[in-house]
Amino acid sequence: MGERDEDQEHGVEPARPPLTEARAREMTAGLHEAMDDVRRSVAVLAARVRDAHAARVWVPLGHSSWESYCRAEFHIGRAHAYRLLDVARALAAIHGAVTAGTETSRTRDTGPSTAAALDYGLSQRALIAVSSRADVVAELITRRLAKLAHSGLQALDTATVRAVVRQAVRDVRTAPPPPPADPLADPAVVALRAVVDDLAANSHAIGELMLEVAPPYLSDTAAADVLALLCDQIGEPLDHGLAARRYAMSGDRRALHGTVL
Template identity: 80%
Template sequence: MGEHTEDQEHGAEPAREPLTAARARELTAGLREAMDDVRRSVAVLAARVRDAHAARVWLPLGHGSWEAYCRAEFGISRAQAYRLLDVARSLAAIHDAVTAGPQPSRTRDTDPGAAAALDYGLSQRALIAVSGRTDVVAEIITRRLAALAHSGLKALHPATVRAVVRQAVRDVRAAPPPAPVEPPADPAVAALRAVVDDLAACSHQLGELMLEVAPAYLSDTEAADVLALLCDEIGETVENGLAARRYALTGDRRALAGTVL
């Protein structure tokens, strides 16, 4: 028998011809298109799930519940059936926040089923992850779109809206859910908490002012150049101005760490 190389003994595939940059770009474009198709299908699925559940589609088909309907018609488990509802509710909340914006946008559509046509580039996993905090996601989206509109943009481009939505979902997924807040028994602690709340509220107002001058689409570095004169005029440091701007964008008090808090 002939000699075998070490690669052959381990079942390694024969060497392939080097991949050209043009072919690599072609493969990458195909992957990107496939991923976009999957994300768009999530939006379509979510809209149809929402409509089917709202219509109680299982009743005329003789099923006792949504769970039983999904199991019989699609062969999916109870957990999967309710995850579909989580996806639908999350996407509906996001769509409502986008279409309720203060400025006209090409993303607005009067068709109730328009959410199916929108592609925010969100995976099912991302939508499920924020399903319990859709109110927070919607509030962040509304606030950031309003800040962009107030910055002077006459219309929000779909790509801008998409970026705002994706960032809001990422921020909520990254932030731990807030712990239940109970009134402190100690009056001194309660008074201190009230002071902190007042400082945070003032910082948020300052941040909104900063956003009017340095819109949300500017990086911190770009915003610092724009805000330098304003901060000097109001007697505030640029660092504090940027921190307040980040707080106005995110609603996360950790953005104020090292400044007023």
């Protein structure tokens, strides 16, 4: 009795009963459902942001710009306000590509109205990452869907369209940036550039792994505490892991300078 009182006095939680496999699966299913809800809300938010911006909703409310409207109404800063637009534009480009890609093979799951409402399972971070290359993503989706439609080998149902969209976004996110319009002819320079591109692509993949463990809202200091063990286990220096994490968040290779590059 005295020992239990002492534990309670010091804030020690009582031992929990062991988790059963059935309960663990139930909790995991709940997490999947919650994550799906978050992804769906991204699509809804993007559509409403796009409509509000196109209608210049800030004008009748007496605001001078989209930025000032977002600050006054939603208490978010300039960067966040324009990130919302980036997400909306990227998703609009994807919707357009899905509609174009399924034009030749309409099914009950892939009509234009359904395409606009389809949940692609894309996170806000993924949409932001490809927002500057939304045209590339759209072209890739359209081409792949059209190829599937013409082949007749696979029905363009919701699951197929969703998989094509997600793969296209993933491919563009992980692809190295295009070479300059007038690349240097020196083979050594070309080879070195290819090595740097490979390092950057690998670092981006590592950064994505780091973000799964240490989400973007954590500072570098807090992330270091979380990632130290992971980096040790995979044989990656902690400063390299943190740099890769910053690169995955920003897409800016300068995040790798002084560590990986």
